[in-house]
Amino acid sequence: xxxxxxxxxxxxxxxxxxxxxxxxxxxxxxxxxxxxxxxxxxxxxxxxxxxxxxxxxxxxxxxxxxxxxxxxxxxxxxxxxxxxxxxxxxxxxxxxxxxxxxxxxxxxxxxxxxxxxxxxxxxxxxxxxxxxxxxxxxxxxxxxxxxxxxxxxxxxxxxxxxxxxxxxxxxxxxxxxxxxxxxxxxxxxxxxxxxxxxxxxxxxxxxxxxxxxxxxxxxxxxxxxxxxxxxxxxxxxxxxxxxxxxxxxxxxxxxxxxxxxxxxxxxxxxxxxxxxxxxxxxxxxxxxxxxxxxxxxxxxxxxxxxxxxxxxxxxxxxxxxxxxxxxxxxxxxxxxxxxxxxxxxxxxxxxxxxxxxxxxxxxxxxxxxxxxxxxxxxxxxxxxxxxxxxxxxxxxxxxxxxxxxxxxxxxxxxxxxxxxxxxxxxxxxxxxxxxxxxxxxxxxxxxxxxxxxxxxxxxxxxxxxxxx
Amino acid sequence: xxxxxxxxxxxxxxxxxxxxxxxxxxxxxxxxxxxxxxxxxxxxxxxxxxxxxxxxxxxxxxxxxxxxxxxxxxxxxxxxxxxxxxxxxxxxxxxxxxxxxxxxxxxxxxxxxxxxxxxxxxxxxxxxxxxxxxxxxxxxxxxxxxxxxxxxxxxxxxxxxxxxxxxxxxxxxxxxxxxxxxxxxxxxxxx
Numbered sequence: 001x002x003x004x005x006x007x008x009x010x011x012x013x014x015x016x017x018x019x020x021x022x023x024x025x026x027x028x029x030x031x032x033x034x035x036x037x038x039x040x041x042x043x044x045x046x047x048x049x050x051x052x053x054x055x056x057x058x059x060x061x062x063x064x065x066x067x068x069x070x071x072x073x074x075x076x077x078x079x080x081x082x083x084x085x086x087x088x089x090x091x092x093x094x095x096x097x098x099x100x101x102x103x104x105x106x107x108x109x110x111x112x113x114x115x116x117x118x119x120x121x122x123x124x125x126x127x128x129x130x131x132x133x134x135x136x137x138x139x140x141x142x143x144x145x146x147x148x149x150x151x152x153x154x155x156x157x158x159x160x161x162x163x164x165x166x167x168x169x170x171x172x173x174x175x176x177x178x179x180x181x182x183x184x185x186x187x188x189x190x191x192x193x194x195x196x197x198x199x200x201x202x203x204x205x206x207x208x209x210x211x212x213x214x215x216x217x218x219x220x221x222x223x224x225x226x227x228x229x230x231x232x233x234x235x236x237x238x239x240x241x242x243x244x245x246x247x248x249x250x251x252x253x254x255x256x257x258x259x260x261x262x263x264x265x266x267x268x269x270x271x272x273x274x275x276x277x278x279x280x281x282x283x284x285x286x287x288x289x290x291x292x293x294x295x296x297x298x299x300x301x302x303x304x305x306x307x308x309x310x311x312x313x314x315x316x317x318x319x320x321x322x323x324x325x326x327x328x329x330x331x332x333x334x335x336x337x338x339x340x341x342x343x344x345x346x347x348x349x350x351x352x353x354x355x356x357x358x359x360x361x362x363x364x365x366x367x368x369x370x371x372x373x374x375x376x377x378x379x380x381x382x383x384x385x386x387x388x389x390x391x392x393x394x395x396x397x398x399x400x401x402x403x404x405x406x407x408x409x410x411x412x413x414x415x416x417x418x419x420x421x422x423x424x425x426x427x428x429x430x431x432x433x434x435x436x437x438x439x440x441x442x443x444x445x446x447x448x449x450x451x452x453x454x455x456x457x458x459x460x461x462x463x464x465x466x467x468x
Numbered sequence: 469x470x471x472x473x474x475x476x477x478x479x480x481x482x483x484x485x486x487x488x489x490x491x492x493x494x495x496x497x498x499x500x501x502x503x504x505x506x507x508x509x510x511x512x513x514x515x516x517x518x519x520x521x522x523x524x525x526x527x528x529x530x531x532x533x534x535x536x537x538x539x540x541x542x543x544x545x546x547x548x549x550x551x552x553x554x555x556x557x558x559x560x561x562x563x564x565x566x567x568x569x570x571x572x573x574x575x576x577x578x579x580x581x582x583x584x585x586x587x588x589x590x591x592x593x594x595x596x597x598x599x600x601x602x603x604x605x606x607x608x609x610x611x612x613x614x615x616x617x618x619x620x621x622x623x624x625x626x627x628x629x630x631x632x633x634x635x636x637x638x639x640x641x642x643x644x645x646x647x648x649x650x651x652x653x654x655x656x657x658x659x
Contacts (some may be wrong), residue, residue: 079611120620247617406469
């Protein structure tokens with residue numbers, strides 16, 4: 001039953017600014033705070049830019065200059081697929097002897113999905129395979145650039161004034177970029193982040209910036225305000241009577257992907273350079289440690305740092321559900337998997353009456369009261385035939401089976417509500433966690449580095465509809 | 469006679485593999501290649517296929533009875549399905565269209581209904597199910613999950629290179645069905 005393994009069946013509760021319930025596969029675990037983190041309680045940072053089709057890395061400065069577009073790859077303006085370069089042989093006169101013709105290669109862009117070619121918009125075939133294709137120029141570029149410069153200057157001035165006011169309150173060792181307010185102002189009008197670490201003893205950076213700015217402020221940029229016109233170009237006379245050529249009309253999506261021109265006709269749709277994608281890294285907001293840091297190489301999908309929850313927290317999965325009947329006790333088989341290599345002790349506790357975290361459950365649940373012991377994950381267990389069988393005294397009423405680092409156990413569910421909808425149960429799972437990360441403060445006594453702490457998580461299971 | 473109806477008339481120069489299933493009154497023109505496991509079934513009428521077509525594996529060209537008519541009812545005239553020249557029926561497509569022109573490409577797993585008429589240069593994209601009652605104008609491309617349409621400026625190129633290659637290679641690995649010399653209506657007088 002593959003539907004029992006769907007990710008939204010078993011949800012873990014994350015304590016953050018918002019109480020988020022999501023499946024363990026989407027959560028991260030900060031092992032310095034010893035807490036679960038979801039995507040909404042971490043800060044996302046751009047790690048690197050790369051093109052999805054040619055997988056070329058691009059440094060951030062260059063990406064910003066090229067407006068986050070790849071230099072080599074194009075998107076089909078019709079279906080947004082990646083364009084491929086095709087070659088044809090055309091007879092062309094030789095440069096030495098105009099009377100003889102030789103076969104030369106001519107290149108054009110073509111889309112494999114909707115069969116659009118660059119010849120459809122009148123782009124001539126190029127003689128070089130790459131680099132010959134230019135995007136048409138925006139006639140308003142100069143005005144736009146001037147406006148951007150003016151507003152960037154304005155934003156800088158505003159930012160400095162705000163920093164001046166908040167100077168006293170900001171802690172001196174906080175790096176500039178991570179102050180939430182500064183980030184907000186810096187991103188206004190796209191200035192770009194400037195990470196400036198404040199050295200102890202040196203004058204506070206913003207003040208230093210202030211003095212510099214006043215010197216540079218001599219070149220002030222003035223812009224002419226936009227002028228409103230009284231007369232508008234009239235519509236052509238046959239605007240209402242001319243029959244529509246439907247294949248020629250562009251769709252809204254095609255039009256808006258080219259904001260410079262927004263052509264109404266398909267014969268003006270020029271291909272645009274492909275948009276770059278980013279690799280992002282995640283950082284815990286409380287302790288500022290990295291939770292996820294991908295590798296720099298675009299072709300590699302591995303991570304330098306990967307603190308995902310599934311490799312630290314035991315995972316509960318639903319194995320089989322009997323027919324659930326209203327107010328009748330049913331036995332549900334769950335599995336618990338131990339991701340770490342050491343033995344883990346797990347206790348399950350039902351939710352008490354009036355538990356503020358227990359808002360979704362629609363059934364009463366009786367969890368096994370005894371402590372469950374999970375063996376460590378042994379990567380070589382599959383190959384080691386002479387392994388001693390694990391000797392755990394399992395109560396057959398509680399533990400259904402045991403297989404290396406996984407056990408199956410029973411819980412009893414009594415659905416309490418007769419309405420339509422899924423039967424939801426929740427309970428708390430308490431397990432021991434050995435923090436293998438380096439201790440932040442070195443202990444004076446010879447503390448066993450693998451001292452266990454007990455973590456509790458609130459788990460919700462969605463067991464499916466009632467059977468009449 | 470019944471026996472004459474069940475023999476396919478394959479013109480000289482066509483390459484039709486033995487493993488393909490051809491049922492009913494089917495005429496296949498010269499330089500057409502029919503791959504093994506292609507199926508051409510003429511149930512409710514004959515099928516005439518022109519020259520230079522490429523019919524790939526698991527393609528199904530079927531002239532079947534419309535859904536509301538029982539096969540044995542009388543008064544149903546057999547309609548001929550005509551397929552022009554230089555068409556490509558890619559792997560796994562199904563075509564029931566009664567009239568297909570020239571230079572069309574029906575991509576993999578496309579599905580054409582009986583009431584469609586393809587003119588020339590049309591491309592029916594992969595997995596597109598088109599079941600309307602219309603004539604598709606020339607050089608139309610139907611693509612995407614929503615069967616979007618656009619018109620291209622040039623028709624797809626005939627697959628001459630591929631046809632030549634297949635006509636050389638297929639006989640090396642498969643047995644071919646026997647060709648029949650088609651009698652032409654006008655025989656040039658020779659001295």
